Amino acid sequence: MLPDYLPGAEAYSDQKDTGLKEAMFQEETPRGIMCRICPNECVLKEGELSQCHNRKVVKSKLRTLAYGNPCSVNIDPIEKKPLYHFFPGSKAYSIATAGCNLACLNCQNWSISQTSPDKTRNYSFSPDKVVEESIRTNCKSIAYTYSEPVTFYEYAWDTARLARSAGIKNIFKSNGYINREPLEKICGVLDAANIDLKSFNDTTYLRLSGGKLQPVLESLKVYRDKGVWLEITNLIVPSWTDKYEEIKAMCNWLVKNGFSENPLHFSRFYPVYRLEQLPPTPLETLTTAAKIATDEGMKYVYVGNVPGNEMADTKCPHCGTVIIKRTGYRIDFNRTKDGKCLTCNRPVAGVWQ
Ligand code: SF4
Known part of the structure; x- marks a missing residue:
């Protein structure tokens, strides 16, 4: 309720x-x-x-203005964030307030991200209530998501501290546009994050989202160094972020900087907000991007936002067996145990228990 x-x-x-x-x-x-x-x-x-x-x-x-007054409260499958290697099949109590520090032309949630909490319909929901409800509804985690948790930092910080002491995990779904000191502080209470890496071209970053690339790359390193489980999403927007040489350079940077074991999700764009005139991302572009990433050395590469695609399944990087089969956000089977592939008994990167 x-x-x-x-x-x-x-x-x-x-x-x-x-x-x-x-x-x-x-x-x-x-x-x-x-x-x-x-x-x-x-x-x-x-x-x-x-x-x-x-x-x-x-x-x-x-x-x-964004404290204790979320405009969105839902229980989501963890796969929706997307987080594929963090307690698969579990539920995340998901909250968001209005506001965002970027202004992406393709924002799916622009009606809450590009406005203020005094213009949205909000719930009255203190940090302790959020934690109580997440426990009552058997959620493994609380996700700070949909808009941008960096901008409701104080609410997320207070909630996450309470959640941690109650044994509930904390997850950021974020654009990674945050300075080092606040990020290092909140990493102390975060368990996992999915960060959008929107482009590997600084000019495109600025024109598409109003932000810069370098601070996001620095954030990825902080998450890595602080031991927060990290997955990365790259939305492929036709004519904006579909340049194969940039995708290759991005994956090369990720591998060189120690992210080869972190899942990389290529996400399909659908026409929305200020880019309604563009077509959805062609499937071929997504599968080519996934191949580039794999060839560069990324171990866990996924294609998302495409119903019924096999590139949402997890394969063991050692023996090639499908170890987690997904249909949409549903887990059809999970053939891992204690973080290891049941076929070859070798470890699969992630947080499984
Ligand atoms: S600097 Fe602070 S106030 Fe300005 S956009 Fe970023 S989070 Fe918001």
């Missing part, structure tokens, strides 16, 4: 005078208050709204 809807941006708070929680990682500068959470590093004056639409300076402090 879901909690009641909240009016507007009202949120759980320890800030009695404003009704809004103070933001973390804020710093006073001569030009205004700077948010140091993501590379946008917004500098805001009294009353100004951030680029991510959910932070504002009120009474001389940067405050989050």
